[in-house]
Amino acid sequence: xxxxxxxxxxxxxxxxxxxxxxxxxxxxxxxxxxxxxxxxxxxxxxxxxxxxxxxxxxxxxxxxxxxxxxxxxxxxxxxxxxxxxxxxxxxxxxxxxxxxxxxxxxxxxxxxxxxxxxxxxxxxxxxxxxxxxxxxxxxxxxxxxxxxxxxxxxxxxxxxxxxxxxxxxxxxxxxxxxxxxxxxxxxxxxxxxxxxxxxxxxxxxxxxxxxxxxxxxxxxxxxxxxxxxxxxxxxxxxxxxxxxxxxxxxxxxxxxxxxxxxxxxxxxxxxxxxxxxxxxxxxxxxxxxxxxxxxxxxxxxxxxxxxxxxxxxxxxxxxxxxxxxxxxxxxxxxxxxxxxxxxxxxxxxxxxxxxxxxxxxxxxxxxxxxxxxxxxxxxxxxxxxxxxxxxxxxxxxxxxxxxxxxxxxxxxxxxxxxxxxxxxxxxxxxxxxxxxxxxxxxxxxxxxxxxxxxxxxxxxxxxxxxxxxxxxxxxxxxxxxxxxxxxxxxxxxxxxxxxxxxxxxxxxxxxxxx
Ligand code: BG6
Numbered sequence: 001x002x003x004x005x006x007x008x009x010x011x012x013x014x015x016x017x018x019x020x021x022x023x024x025x026x027x028x029x030x031x032x033x034x035x036x037x038x039x040x041x042x043x044x045x046x047x048x049x050x051x052x053x054x055x056x057x058x059x060x061x062x063x064x065x066x067x068x069x070x071x072x073x074x075x076x077x078x079x080x081x082x083x084x085x086x087x088x089x090x091x092x093x094x095x096x097x098x099x100x101x102x103x104x105x106x107x108x109x110x111x112x113x114x115x116x117x118x119x120x121x122x123x124x125x126x127x128x129x130x131x132x133x134x135x136x137x138x139x140x141x142x143x144x145x146x147x148x149x150x151x152x153x154x155x156x157x158x159x160x161x162x163x164x165x166x167x168x169x170x171x172x173x174x175x176x177x178x179x180x181x182x183x184x185x186x187x188x189x190x191x192x193x194x195x196x197x198x199x200x201x202x203x204x205x206x207x208x209x210x211x212x213x214x215x216x217x218x219x220x221x222x223x224x225x226x227x228x229x230x231x232x233x234x235x236x237x238x239x240x241x242x243x244x245x246x247x248x249x250x251x252x253x254x255x256x257x258x259x260x261x262x263x264x265x266x267x268x269x270x271x272x273x274x275x276x277x278x279x280x281x282x283x284x285x286x287x288x289x290x291x292x293x294x295x296x297x298x299x300x301x302x303x304x305x306x307x308x309x310x311x312x313x314x315x316x317x318x319x320x321x322x323x324x325x326x327x328x329x330x331x332x333x334x335x336x337x338x339x340x341x342x343x344x345x346x347x348x349x350x351x352x353x354x355x356x357x358x359x360x361x362x363x364x365x366x367x368x369x370x371x372x373x374x375x376x377x378x379x380x381x382x383x384x385x386x387x388x389x390x391x392x393x394x395x396x397x398x399x400x401x402x403x404x405x406x407x408x409x410x411x412x413x414x415x416x417x418x419x420x421x422x423x424x425x426x427x428x429x430x431x432x433x434x435x436x437x438x439x440x441x442x443x444x445x446x447x448x449x450x451x452x453x454x455x456x457x458x459x460x461x462x463x464x465x466x467x468x469x470x471x472x473x474x475x476x477x478x479x480x481x482x483x484x485x486x487x488x489x490x491x492x493x494x495x496x497x498x499x500x501x502x503x504x505x506x507x508x509x510x511x512x513x514x
Contacts, residue, residue: 019452020164021054021125023118027105027145028137029059029070033171035077037202038136041444043078046094047087048441050449054125058117059100060110070100083442105141111152118154122164129164132451136171143187150191169198169451172263173254174460177476178469185462198451199460203264205443205450208402208432210458212271212373213285215400215408222398223276225377227352232395234358235374235512236268238402239366243313243323243492244340248331255338257310260362262472266293267460268402269358272373273348282457286464293467295350304478311341311497313365314488323365323492337483340364341490343500344475345507357507361500365492370514371402385421394425399514406440407431 024042026034045051059070075095078086101117103110122129133149135142146168154166168188175181188197203209216222225231238260244251251259270289277284299307315325326332326340341363348358377396385393397411409429416424432440450458490497495511504510 017453019050019052019449020130021052022130022132022452023056023058023121024132024134024448025058025060025114025118026134026136027060027141028135029100030061030063030065030073031136033136034059035073036081037442037444038134038448039074040078040082041442041448043082043086043090043094044084044441044445045449047084047090052452056097056099056121058114059098060103060114061100062102062104064102065100067098067100071095071098074098083439105137105144106148108148108151111148111154115152115154130166131164132167132169134169134171139171139173139175142170142184146187146191165196165454166192167196167198167451167454168192169200169448171200173258174199174263174465175469176253176258178466178473181465181469185466189462194462195456197459197462198447198456199462199465200447201263201267201460202443202447203267203402204458204460205445205447206402207440207446208400208406209268209271210446212268212400213280216272217276226375228354228356230377231356232376232378233356233507233509234272235376236265236272236358236360236372237374237512237514238265238268238362238371239368239495239514240362240364241366241369241493243326243365244329244332246330248329251340252332252336252338256340256342256362256364257472257475261342261344261360262468265360265362266468266471268371268373269360272375272400273353273358275352280457282455282459283461285457286461290461290464290467291350292348293464293471295348295353296471297347297349298471298474299344299346299478300474301478304475305482307346307503308342308344308475309497309499309503310339310479310484311343311363311490311500312336312338312484312487313340313363313490313492316491316493318493325488325492326364327488337487339484339487341366341496341500343496343503345503359504359509359511361496361511363490363496367493367495369404372512372514373400373402374398374512374514375400385423393423397512399512401514405431406433 026038028034042051042057065073075086075091078091099117101110101114103113118129118131135145137145170188175184216226270292273292274288275291277288313326315323315328317323326338327334327336343359343361346358346360347353347355375398377398379393379395383393394411394413399409399411401407401409407430409427411425411427413423414426416422447458450456495513501511
């Protein structure tokens with residue numbers, strides 16, 4: 001007799017469902033995000049026939065643009081940033097779906113015009129009234145836009161429609177500390193219910209990040225060793241070779257801890273550390289993620305100086321190019337105390353991870369661009385091969401490479417050929433590029449399509465965002481009491497401040513050089 005066991009990863013494939021006719025309203029449509037990411041992503045979805053048959057985009061922003069001007073600007077964004085070249089035939093159809101509404105974000109009259117436009121679209125589409133609002137403005141406008149949507153009865157709680165859905169996508173940064181994140185959640189919940197809100201973290205849309213869950217939970221061999229008994233420590237690196245690239249004004253208010261750790265790095269930590277969810281349904285996955293965040297041991301007071309290292313780039317020469325110091329970038333204070341680098345050590349106080357250190361680091365203007373998670377396993381309990389063995393007894397490392405050169409490698413020791421007993425580490429490697437030969441979609445393509453399909457698995461829930469801010473805010477509070485004494489403290493093009501190396505040396509470990 002055979003028994004069929006329900007596969008927890010099996011669910012309706014997203015593409016078995018087609019999104020319903022929808023209008024996407026992008027607030028801040030004249031900005032960089034729309035130009036570089038959102039429109040190229042929508043254009044690629046159109047190319048792949050993933051968009052609904054009736055679909056339109058309304059760009060809502062302050063500039064006095066016409067529909068034609070909006071289309072022209074979006075075309076140039078797609079030409080520069082789309083992963084595939086613009087196809088004139090596809091563009092001809094697609095551009096007819098783009099419209100522009102010029103208004104101040106505060107102006108009630110603008111929202112009345114929006115309401116009228118949406119009603120027209122509903123009549124055109126012939127069914128319900130599906131609308132997605134995308135907040136792509138500076139975060140300081142979020143409260144005003146949310147409030148105006150509520151007043152104009154365009155939000156979810158009071159929208160006067162029988163059919164259809166209303167969803168809202170909100171970009172990071174979601175607040176700048178725990179209190180402001182809570183406040184923003186409250187403002188949102190006055191107008192929208194939680195299941196209408198899609199807080200975006202583009203890292204979750206990356207193929208390789210999604211693969212962390214598949215890799216862990218679709219293969220039986222890793223889960224039994226994925227805990228404190230076998231894992232020595234975990235390193236998470238998100239290194240960038242570029243600086244702040246004209247975003248000085250934003251970055252001065254943010255810094256690396258808020259910009260990268262609160263969102264992307266903690267998301268990576270969640271996925272690598274979480275327990276298997278009961279199903280692959282949005283809330284089941286998010287329940288497990290939030291448990292990890294709540295189990296992180298807080299880093300407070302003096303522990304901050306011991307466990308967290310911050311840095312700021314000093315400029316320098318990289319491959320005969322002269323790079324500016326952070327303090328020389330435009331819109332940056334000449335004596336800025338903003339960190340462009342963070343390294344930290346944390347512990348997760350739960351059954352699985354008790355005593356296992358997680359080291360995380362991120363920074364701008366480092367040696368190279370690389371994001372990876374490395375799981376370093378413990379050495380064998382008894383070493384059979386003693387002093388007669390030549391070569392290092394390096395531990396096994398499983399490296400999940402998020403970008404670039406996406407793939408997975410496992411470092412193992414093998415005997416080198418010959419009559420002498422000597423060991424050498426070698427890598428067993430899988431590379432996406434060579435194994436699949438296809439280019440993965442951009443993170444924003446995946447996330448926009450998921451929102452169109454009403455799948456919020458890859459979006460952050462309110463309790464999750466608050467739990468991550470609770471951890472980060474303790475560190476921010478401690479930093480406020482002790483300004484950095486040594487900024488700038490690392491040369492551009494290096495792996496960051498020396499102090500970050502000492503963080504690991506003290507524990508008898510060292511950073512990988514991925
Ligand atoms: C953004 C940060 O969220 O992520 C940027 O604001 C950072 O500062 C970027 O450069 C990194 O994303 P990616 O996809 O290039 O790794």
